Amino acid sequence: MSLLVLGIESSCDETGVALVRTREHGVPELLGQALHSQIAMHADYGGVVPELASRDHIRRIIPLANEALAQAGKALEAIDVVAYTRGPGLAGALLVGAGVACALGAALARPVLGVHHLEGHLLSPFLSADPPEFPFVALLVSGGHTQLMRVDGVGRYRLLGETIDDAAGEAFDKSAKLLGLGYPGGPALARLADFGDATTYKLPRPLLHSGDLDFSFAGLKTAVLTQARKLEGSPCEQQRADLAASTQAAIVEVLAKKSLKALAQTGLDRLVVAGGVGANRALREQLNAACAARGARVYYPELALCTDNGAMIALAAAMRLQGGVEAPNRDYAFDVKPRWPLDQLAQAA
Template sequence: MRVLGFESSCDETGVALVEVPEQGAPRLLAQGLHSQISMHQAYGGVVPELASRDHIRRVIPLTREVLAGAQLGLADVDVIAYTQGPGLAGALLVGAGVAVALAAALGKPSLGVHHLEGHLLSPFLSTDAPEFPFVALLVSGGHTQLMRVDDVGSYEILGETIDDAAGEAFDKSAKLLGLPYPGGPHLAKLALQGDPKAFELPRPLLHSGKPDFSFAGLKTAVLTQVKRLGESPTEQQRADLAAATQAAIVEVLVKKSLLALKTSGLKRLVVAGGVGANSALREQLNSACAKRGVRVHYPELSLCTDNGAMIAMAAAMRLQRGMGQLRRDGSFEVRPRWDLAAA
C-alpha cells in the first residue's frame, strides 16, 4: 500500500509518498517541500492569506515532482492523506481540498491526519526509530507539550505550556533583538558568539514540580534587557542576550523532560517539532539522558519542520493498525483548533 500525504497547515507546502509493506515499518519513497520563509520575511511573520495562495501555486507541481522521484504514477497511490488540523484555516483548506478532490477523481479513499501526530511519529522515519512506549516532547512554534505515548492514537498529556510555546519565545525574543523572520534559527546562530551567563533571565515554573511550561515571563524579561541596552547595543551584547535567552529556554525544556521521564518511569524520549532541530537542546538532552540511561530519538533534521512525509507516515501507521476514518464520498472538514487527545 502506498500513501500520498499533503501538508499545508502554515507556511510550508509538503507532499510525500510512503510505502507500507505487508510486514515491517513504512518507508519514505519520495518527498517535496516548499518553504514560504522568503515571502513572509517582509512582514515579520506569516500572513495567512498569502500563505493560502502560495499553497495553491505549489501543491500540484510538488505532487508531480514527488511522483517522478518515486518513479510512480497516480494510479500507484492507494490512499491520499492530508493535514486536517490544527493550523491556519485557509491553508488547511488548500491541502485538504486538493487531496480529497484527487482521491475522488482516482476513486481512492482519503484520510485526515492531525498535524501534531505527524510530528510525534516523524522519528519513525529515522534510521534510529523509537519503540513504544515513550515520553514525547513536542516543541514547535505553536506547541510545547510533554506526553506519554503508548501506541499510535494512545496519548496522555503530562504537561504543556500555559502561555507562549518555546518556539514563540525563540521567535519573539529574536524579533526584539532585531533578527529577521523566522527568528529562532537566527537567534540560535547568534547565540554561538555569546556568553549565556552575561544576563540573568528567569526560568518560569522550573521548580514547580510539575511538567508544565511558561515562557511569557521570559519574553518580558528579554524585552526589559533590550530596553536597558538602549537603541545601539553592541554586537557582543546582542549575542550575549541571545545566548542567555537560548540557555533559559533549553534548561526549562531539558528539566521538564527529565521530570516527565521520572514520573512516568519510562526510559525512552522522542523529541519532535521545529525546535527539536536546535543543536543546544539536542546536546543537553543527549548528555542529561545518557547519565540516566534514557534513549533519545529525533526525526531527521529535514523532517523537523512541517512536511508531507510526517503526514503520510502518520496515516500509514494508523492504517497498519486498522485505525483512521477513511472517506470515499468526497467530503471533508478542516479543524484549525484540534486537541490531539481527541484525534
C-alpha cells in the same frame, strides 16, 4: 498487502507532498518527497501572512505532487490513499490541502484520510535510521505548541503537560524580534547565540520548579524585553549575542529538565523530541547528555523532517492504517480543524 499513501501538508508556511508505502512488518517506507518553504515570501512582513500562505499553497501543491511521484517512480494512478493535514493550523491554508486531497481522491476513486499535524511530528522520528519503539515520552515543540505526552502506541496518547501561554517556539521567535533579528526568528536567535555567553544575563526559568510538567514562557519574554530595551542604541553586537545565548539557555533548560522529570514520573527510558525547535543544537546537546547520564535514549527526526513536511503526514496516515487505528473514507466532503488538541484525537477522529 502494502498501501501507497500520498501525504499533503499545508497547515502554515510550508507546502509538502510525500509518498510512503506501508510494509507488512516494520515502519512504512518513504519513497519520495518534495517541499517548498514560504520563508522568503513572508520575511518582508516579519511573520506569516495567512492569505499569502494560502494562495502560495494553491500554486505549489500540484507541481510538488508531480515531483514527489517522479522521485518515487510512481504514477498517479498507483496511489491507494490520499492523506492531508486536517489540523491544527491556519484555516485557509488547511482548506487548500484538504480541498486538493479530497478532489484528488474523488478523481482517482481512492479513499482519503485527514491527519493531525502534531501526530505527524510525533511519529516523524520513525522515518529516521534509528527509530524508537513504543512506549515513550514525547516532547512536542512545534510553533505554538509545547507539550509532553506519554505515547503507548499510534493513537494512544496521554497529555502530561503543556504550555499555559507562550510556547517555546513563540519564546524563540518573539525574543528574536525583540533583538531585531529577521524571520524566522528561532533559527536566527540560535545562530546569534553561538557567539554569546549564556551566563551574562540572569533570565528567569518560568515554572521550572512548579512541581508539574506545564510550561510558560511569557515571563521570560518580558525579561528579554527589559534587557533588550537597555541595549537600544548600543553599538555592541556582543551584548546582543550574550542576550541571545542567555535566552536560548533559559528555554533549553526548562525543556530539558521538564522532559527528564516526565521520564522519571512515567518510569520510561525513551524520549522522542519532535517539531521545529527539536532541531535546536543546544537543546539536543543538553538532552543527549542528561538522558545518557540516567541511562535513557533520545530520538529525533532527521533534521530535514523537523519542520513541517508531507512525509510526516503520509507516515502518520500509513501508521494509523497499518495499525488498524483508523480506516480511510470515501466521503469527499471535508472540514478542517484549526484548533485540535492532540490528546483529543481519538474522540475527534
